[in-house]
Amino acid sequence: MSIISRTLLVSLAMTLSTTALASSAVDTLLSEYRQAGAKHFSASQGKRLWNQAGRPPGASTDRSCASCHTSDVQQPGRHAVTGKPIKPLAPSVLSRRLTNIAKVRKWLRRNCRWTRGRECKAQEKGDLLTYLRDQ
Amino acid sequence: MPLKFRKWNYVLLSLVWIPGLTLSATPVGKQAGAALYQDECASCHTAYPAELLPTRSWQKILAGLDQHFGDNISLGNTSLTTLARYLQAHSAERAGTHRARRILQSIPQDQTPLRISTLPYIQRRHHELPARLVTGNPQVKSLSNCIACHRGAERGVFNEDTVRIPGYGRWDD
Numbered sequence: 001m002s003i004i005s006r007t008l009l010v011s012l013a014m015t016l017s018t019t020a021l022a023s024s025a026v027d028t029l030l031s032e033y034r035q036a037g038a039k040h041f042s043a044s045q046g047k048r049l050w051n052q053a054g055r056p057p058g059a060s061t062d063r064s065c066a067s068c069h070t071s072d073v074q075q076p077g078r079h080a081v082t083g084k085p086i087k088p089l090a091p092s093v094l095s096r097r098l099t100n101i102a103k104v105r106k107w108l109r110r111n112c113r114w115t116r117g118r119e120c121k122a123q124e125k126g127d128l129l130t131y132l133r134d135q
Numbered sequence: 136m137p138l139k140f141r142k143w144n145y146v147l148l149s150l151v152w153i154p155g156l157t158l159s160a161t162p163v164g165k166q167a168g169a170a171l172y173q174d175e176c177a178s179c180h181t182a183y184p185a186e187l188l189p190t191r192s193w194q195k196i197l198a199g200l201d202q203h204f205g206d207n208i209s210l211g212n213t214s215l216t217t218l219a220r221y222l223q224a225h226s227a228e229r230a231g232t233h234r235a236r237r238i239l240q241s242i243p244q245d246q247t248p249l250r251i252s253t254l255p256y257i258q259r260r261h262h263e264l265p266a267r268l269v270t271g272n273p274q275v276k277s278l279s280n281c282i283a284c285h286r287g288a289e290r291g292v293f294n295e296d297t298v299r300i301p302g303y304g305r306w307d308d
Contacts, residue, residue: 058205082180083280113207
């Protein structure tokens with residue numbers, strides 16, 4: 001095979017891989033979490049975390065992920081404090097969800113702080129993403 | 136494969152690969168501030184038009200994001216600088232609208248308000264509204280939830296004839 005056709009093939013494969021929706025972004029993050037010491041990821045554990053309510057320091061009510069996104073992520077949510085509508089988080093409803101690594105990282109950091117009062121551990125983030133990616 | 140061909144391989148790859156990466160990156164230039172404001176701030180609440188507060192208020196808000204109305208939503212320095220530039224460029228002093236001038240006039244010089252809903256001008260404009268339509272209305276909850284009734288709020292449209300109060304309808308005083 002000539003160099004040029006080989007190059008084009010590799011380029012095509014790389015381009016296709018970026019359009020492979022949520023899976024490639026989530027896969028990348030999961031492998032990062034594994035390198036950070038996380039073990040096997042579980043969707044059911046992710047679902048449990050999603051609905052687990054707690055009271056972060058300074059908050060006046062208990063908070064969970066479901067407080068804003070509801071416990072069915074295929075449904076639209078609403079910010080628990082401000083009431084601002086939130087579009088569904090499920091990739092099956094909104095295909096752009098979980099496709100942008102920087103966004104996923106940012107919102108996990110911000111929303112874990114908001115919900116738990118601390119950043120989530122690699123294991124928790126992996127479980128949550130494993131649960132969410134199939135919704 | 137000989138090394139010199141491999142080098143060309145990378146060059147060719149970058150021609151296909153780098154444009155793809157650039158397109159998906161954060162927009163730069165004039166739109167960056169607006170896009171960042173939308174993403175960082177308006178994901179959680181109304182994208183309050185910058186003209187609703189003076190520059191000193193926006194500066195104080197950005198300086199206190201670790202305690203933003205009770206929540207820590209700290210941002211990186213790059214985002215902060217971009218947001219500060221955007222909010223200052225469109226603040227009440229710079230917007231040049233009638234509304235912005237009235238807002239500025241209503242705020243005592245020695246005060247730096249953080250809540251738009253408590254500005255004398257905003258309070259005055261809403262004083263005829265009974266509480267049951269705002270705080271007592273589960274779909275509104277607070278005067279700070281502008282978009283609940285002013286659907287064009289994020290585009291700076293607050294005219295009375297565009298108001299639709301959830302569970303009530305038009306508002307004519």
